[in-house]
Amino acid sequence: MARKGASRIAENSNANKKKFLAFIIAACAVLWALHSLHSFLWPGGEARVADMNRLYICAETGQTFHYSLKLGDTIPVMSPYTGRNTGYPAELCYWTKDGGTSTDPTPVLLNGYKGLPGPTFCPVCGRLVVGHNPAPGPGVKPPPTEAEYRARLAKREELLTDQRDR
Numbered sequence: 297m298a299r300k301g302a303s304r305i306a307e308n309s310n311a312n313k314k315k316f317l318a319f320i321i322a323a324c325a326v327l328w329a330l331h332s333l334h335s336f337l338w339p340g341g342e343a344r345v346a347d348m349n350r351l352y353i354c355a356e357t358g359q360t361f362h363y364s365l366k367l368g369d370t371i372p373v374m375s376p377y378t379g380r381n382t383g384y385p386a387e388l389c390y391w392t393k394d395g396g397t398s399t400d401p402t403p404v405l406l407n408g409y410k411g412l413p414g415p416t417f418c419p420v421c422g423r424l425v426v427g428h429n430p431a432p433g434p435g436v437k438p439p440p441t442e443a444e445y446r447a448r449l450a451k452r453e454e455l456l457t458d459q460r461d462r
């Protein structure tokens with residue numbers, strides 16, 4: 297009898313934990329939605345500032361230009377070099393070949409925008425460039441070069457086959 301009671305209490309506290317977790321997740325979702333809405337509606341908001349006067353790169357000419365997204369704009373945006381919608385957001389690479397940082401960032405057009413498969417590597421330093429490319433800072437390691445990236449990929453595949461064979 298006493299035992300039954302105890303397990304019921306355990307069950308209850310488990311259910312409470314689950315409820316609490318669901319509540320936290322829901323609260324996070326609401327906060328995130330509010331934040332997005334706020335950035336969207338507030339012209340001075342963080343996201344808007346980042347979108348304003350952003351650097352774009354023309355897929356056909358490789359030239360860069362600054363552009364501020366307006367309501368109703370779609371990507372690609374009109375490039376002043378072609379007069380057509382061939383402008384894509386440029387990612388900035390701040391790295392050098394030897395893993396140092398450069399004060400003069402390289403604008404890079406991501407492969408995904410060009411409709412090419414596979415990861416993008418910077419034409420200047422040869423390192424991996426991703427969307428919202430991280431800028432150097434304390435604790436930020438330089439991204440892998442193409443050779444390092446392929447080696448890592450091969451190693452990961454090796455590990456996976458190892459696990460599969462076991």
Ligand SMILES: [Zn+2]
Pocket residue numbers: 389390391392402418419420421422423
């Ligand atoms: Zn680079």
